[in-house]
Amino acid sequence: MELPNKMPASEQTVTRKKIWLSSPHMGGTEERYVKEAFDTNWVAPLGPNVNGFEDDIVRFTDCGHAAALSSGTGAIHLALSLLGVSAGDFVLCQSFTFSASANPIRYLGAIPIFIDSEEDTWNMCPIAMEQAILSCQNGEISRTFPSLELPFTGTLPKAIIVVDLYGMPAKHSEICEIAAKYNIPVIEDAAEALGSSLNGKNCGTFGDIGIFSFNGNKIITTSGGGALVSSQENFVNKARHLSTQAREDAPHYEHTEIGYNYRISNICAGIGRGQMEVLPERVRQRRENYARYRTVLENIPGISFLQEPKGYFSNRWLTTILIDPSLSGGITREDLRLSLAEVNIESRPLWKPMHLQPVFRHFPFYGNGIAAQLFDQGLCLPSGSNLEQSDLDFIIDRIKKTFYSK
Ligand SMILES: *Cc1c(COP(=O)(O)O)cnc(C)c1O
Numbered sequence: 433m434e435l436p437n438k439m440p441a442s443e444q445t446v447t448r449k450k451i452w453l454s455s456p457h458m459g460g461t462e463e464r465y466v467k468e469a470f471d472t473n474w475v476a477p478l479g480p481n482v483n484g485f486e487d488d489i490v491r492f493t494d495c496g497h498a499a500a501l502s503s504g505t506g507a508i509h510l511a512l513s514l515l516g517v518s519a520g521d522f523v524l525c526q527s528f529t530f531s532a533s534a535n536p537i538r539y540l541g542a543i544p545i546f547i548d549s550e551e552d553t554w555n556m557c558p559i560a561m562e563q564a565i566l567s568c569q570n571g572e573i574s575r576t577f578p579s580l581e582l583p584f585t586g587t588l589p590k591a592i593i594v595v596d597l598y599g600m601p602a603k604h605s606e607i608c609e610i611a612a613k614y615n616i617p618v619i620e621d622a623a624e625a626l627g628s629s630l631n632g633k634n635c636g637t638f639g640d641i642g643i644f645s646f647n648g649n650k651i652i653t654t655s656g657g658g659a660l661v662s663s664q665e666n667f668v669n670k671a672r673h674l675s676t677q678a679r680e681d682a683p684h685y686e687h688t689e690i691g692y693n694y695r696i697s698n699i700c701a702g703i704g705r706g707q708m709e710v711l712p713e714r715v716r717q718r719r720e721n722y723a724r725y726r727t728v729l730e731n732i733p734g735i736s737f738l739q740e741p742k743g744y745f746s747n748r749w750l751t752t753i754l755i756d757p758s759l760s761g762g763i764t765r766e767d768l769r770l771s772l773a774e775v776n777i778e779s780r781p782l783w784k785p786m787h788l789q790p791v792f793r794h795f796p797f798y799g800n801g802i803a804a805q806l807f808d809q810g811l812c813l814p815s816g817s818n819l820e821q822s823d824l825d826f827i828i829d830r831i832k833k834t835f836y837s838k
Contacts, residue, residue, distance in 0.1 A: 448775065448776050448826070449776070450776045450777075450778065451776065451777045451778060451814050451819070451823050451826070451827065452778050452814060452816060453649065453750070453778045453779065453780055453812060453813075453814055453815065453816070454649045454650075454749070454750060454814070454815050454816045455648075455649070455816050455818065456648050456649075456653045456655075457710075457714065457816060457817045457818040458703075458706070458707075459706050459707060459709055459710035459713075460706070460710075461705075461706040461709055462702065462703045462705075462706030462707060463706070464706070465481055465484075465701075465702030465703070465705045465706050466699055466702040466703060468480075468481075468702065469481055469698050469699050469702050474698045475697075475698065475699060476697065476698055477502075477676070477695040477696065477697050477698070478676075478695065478698060479698030479701070480698070481698045481699075481701035481702040481704070481705055482500050482695070482696060482697075482698050482701040484701070484705050485500050485654075485696070485701040485702075485704040485705050485708070486498045486499065486500050486659070488704070488705060488708040489644070489659055489661065489708070490661075492626075492627075492634075492708060492711065493626070493634040493635075493636050493637060493661065494634055494637065495634070495636055495637045495642060495661035495662070495663065496637075496661070496662060496663035496664070496665070496668075497661065497662055497663070497664075497665050497667075497668035497669075498659050498660070498661045498668065499659060499660045499661075499668050499671040499672045499675065500657065500658075500659050500695070500696040500701055500704070501657065501658045501659060501660060501671075501675055501694045501695060501696055502656065502657060502658065502675075502693075502694050502695060502696050502697075502700075503645065503647070503656060503657065503658045503694070504532060504621075504623040504643055504644060504645025504646075504647065504658035504659075505532040505535065505536060505645075505658070506658060506675070506692065506694035507643035507644070507645075507658040507659060507660040507671075507694075508532065508533065508536045508593070508619065508621060508643050509536035509539055509540075509692070509694070510660055510671045510674055510675060510692065510694060511591075511619045511641040511643060511660055511671075512536055512537065512540055512542070512591060512619070513540065513674060514641065514667050514670055514671060514674075515590060515591045515617050515619070515640070515641070516590065517537070517540050517542050517590045517591055518540055518541065518542065519540065519541030519542065520541065520542065520543065521540075521542040521543065521587075521589070521590040521591075522542070522543050522545055522568050522573075522587065522588075522589040522590060523537045523542050523543070523544055523545065523589055523590060523591050523592070523593065524544075524545050524547055524561060524564055524565070524589045524591070524592045524593065524616075525537060525544045525545070525546055525547065525592075525593040525786065526546075526547055526549065526555060526556040526593065526594055526595045526597075526602075526621075527546035527547060527548060527549070527785040527786045527787045527797060527799065527803050528548075528549045528554060528555070528595075528597060528782075528783055528785050528786075528802075528803035528806060528807075529595045529597060529621065529783055529785075529786065530623070530783055531786065531789065531791075532623070532645075533593055533595055533621045533623075533786075534546075534593075534786050534792060537593075542590065543580065543582075543795065543796075544786070544792065544795050545564050545568070545573070545589065545795065545796045545797075545798065546785070546786050546787040546792065546795060546796065546797040546798070546799075547560050547561050547564055547797075547798055547799060548560045548797070548798065548799020548800060548801070548802050548803050549799070549802045549803045549806065550603065550802065551802060552603070552741050553600045553601065553602055553603060553738075553741065553744070554597055554598070554600060554738060554802075554803075554806055555594065555595060555596065555597055555600065555601075555602030555603065556592075556594045556595070556602050556603070556607060557799060557802065558603055558606035558607050558610055560798045560799045560800075561592070561607065561610060561798075562610050563798050564589075564796070564798040565588065565589060565610070565614050565616070567798070568586065568587060568588055568589055569586045569587075569588055569614070570586050571583075571584045571585055571586040573796060576796070577795075577796045579794060580794070580795075580796070588614055588615075588616060589616055590616070590617075591616065591617050591618070591619055592607070592611055592616055592617070592618045592619065592639075593618075593619045593621055594607055594618060594619070594620055594621065594638075594639065595620075595621040595622075595623075595624075596620070596621070596622050596624060596625035596628055596635045597624060597783070598624055598738075598746070598748075598749055598750045598752055598812075599624050599625045599627075599628045599635075599651070599718075599746040599747040599748055599749035599750070600625070600628070600738060600740070600744065600746045601625065601628050601629065601630040601635050601638075601744050601745075601746070602620075602638075604620075604630055604638040605630075607638075608638060608639070617639070617640040617641070618638070618639035618640055618641075619639050619640070619641050619642070619643065620635065620636060620637075620638045620639035620641070620642040620643070621643055622635040622636035622642050622643060622644055623643060623644060623645035623647075623650065623658070624645070624650065624651075624747075624749045624750075625746075625747060625749070626644050626650070626651055626652065626711065626747065627651060627711055627712070627714070627715040627747040628745055628746050628747045629745045630743060630744055630745070631743040636661050637661070637663070640662065640664070640667070641660060641661070641662045641667055642660075642661045642662065643658060643659065643660055643661070644658060644659045644661070645657070645658045646658060646659075646700075646704055646707070650749070651711070651714050651715065651718065651747055651749050651817075652704070652707035652708065652710070652711055652714060653703070653707065654696065654700040654701065654703045654704040654707065655700055655703060656700065657696045657700050657701070657704060658696075672695070673691075674689070674691055674692055674694070675691075675692055675693070675694035675695045676691065676693075676695050677691035677692070677693060678690065678691030678692075679691065713817075714747075714817045715747045715748075717817035718747055718748040718749060718751075718815055718817055719746075719747070719748045721748065721751055721815050721816075721817075721819060721824065722737075722748040722751045722815075724824055724828075725737075725751050725753070725813060725824075725828070726751075728828050728832075729753065729828065729831060729832075732760075732831075732832070732835050733759050733760055733761070734755055734756045734757065734758075734759035734760025734761070734763065734835075735753050735754070735755055735760070735835075736753065736754045736756070737751075737752075737753060737754075738752055738754075748815070749815065750812040750813070750815040751812070751813045751815045752782060752810055752811065752812050752813070753765075753810070753811055753813060754806070754809045754810050754811075755768060755809055755810075755811065756809060757809075760835065761835075763834065763835060764809075765781060765808075765809055765810060765811040766781075767834070768811060768831065768834055768835075769781065769811055771830065771834040772827070772830060772831070772834075775826075775830055777814060777826075777827055777830060778814060779811050779812060779813055779814065780811070780812045781807065781810060781811060781812075782806050782807050782810030782811070782812060783807070784807050785803040785804060785807055787799075787803075788804060788807070813827065814827055
């Protein structure tokens with residue numbers, strides 16, 4: 433199909449500023465915290481902003497305890513380490529996610545087992561998850577995936593990584609219940625879900641350990657950063673210890689374990705403190721973007737939106753749509769993406785599932801094609817909290833033209 437057809441030439445040649453998928457949006461007080469850090473010379477991976485930022489995270493999410501770190505990826509790496517994951521262990525991981533959820537499994541030499549999504553939240557399917565657990569338990573997995581040369585003795589997975597993708601909480605009650613039945617700890621990757629909740633309980637607090645990301649495109653940012661949270665203080669204390677090179681209490685440098693350099697800097701944490709002040713506002717703005725898109729686009733044949741099941745509250749980090757070409761007259765998500773790109777609007781296909789990634793292709797996968805279909809049909813629309821009304825109008829207008837100009 434050719435796109436766009438019959439677009440007025442004027443529209444195509446107008447140079448408009450680029451509309452980003454999701455760009456940083458400062459609240460105004462960030463610089464004050466950063467300046468304070470300079471004025472007091474706390475230009476280090478510790479200081480009042482680090483402590484203050486951790487307190488803010490605890491207060492906002494009611495997570496119990498928080499360690500502020502240099503990235504969400506580092507937080508997942510530490511979480512796996514805290515749970516004792518090491519080479520050869522199985523770790524279940526939601527397939528439909530960003531690669532940073534899965535990479536740390538490989539840092540530790542453990543074996544990721546990827547799990548499909550379900551259709552209600554697009555997150556980890558509890559049924560496929562239990563199938564995978566049983567297959568590990570009874571050793572069936574070594575027959576199903578002989579190329580992995582796994583021992584035939586059954587072993588349970590060491591951990592489960594469940595993700596709240598695009599801000600939508602996963603089916604945590606079902607997942608935690610199954611995990612508890614087999615006594616497997618859960619890591620909740622809430623990198624995209626700060627400010628989301630399920631039946632009033634905040635995302636990040638459902639597993640044994642939760643993680644957040646403050647990368648530049650997330651709902652709030654510290655330019656780069658993350659956090660590890662838990663109701664269990666010993667996990668968080670241990671995370672702080674490991675994140676600062678696992679230095680023992682001695683006048684010289686004494687080490688009894690392998691450490692990491694994963695602490696956040698007092699400068700970045702200062703940005704984080706300012707951003708935490710505007711987080712509720714950012715959630716409201718992102719949800720408004722979603723509501724606007726949905727109101728004007730949901731009646732276009734072939735376009736559908738992910739809705740919140742009862743009790744679910746998504747921060748709507750990114751507004752995502754599915755485009756079914758059998759209902760849209762042949763228009764695909766790629767047609768729309770290219771049509772938007774032509775007028776300098778950034779959009780992006782949904783995450784390509786990990787079990788389809790060349791780097792992870794040879795690892796086990798349990799499921800039946802939901803994540804793959806979401807990838808085929810899904811598109812993320814510009815969703816920044818700093819989008820102007822005129823930007824949204826322009827994007828919506830372009831989408832309508834793309835669908836109605838054939
Ligand atoms: C962004 C993200 C991460 C990684 O966080 P960084 O801070 O970028 O390292 C992990 N998981 C998911 C789902 C993410 O979106």
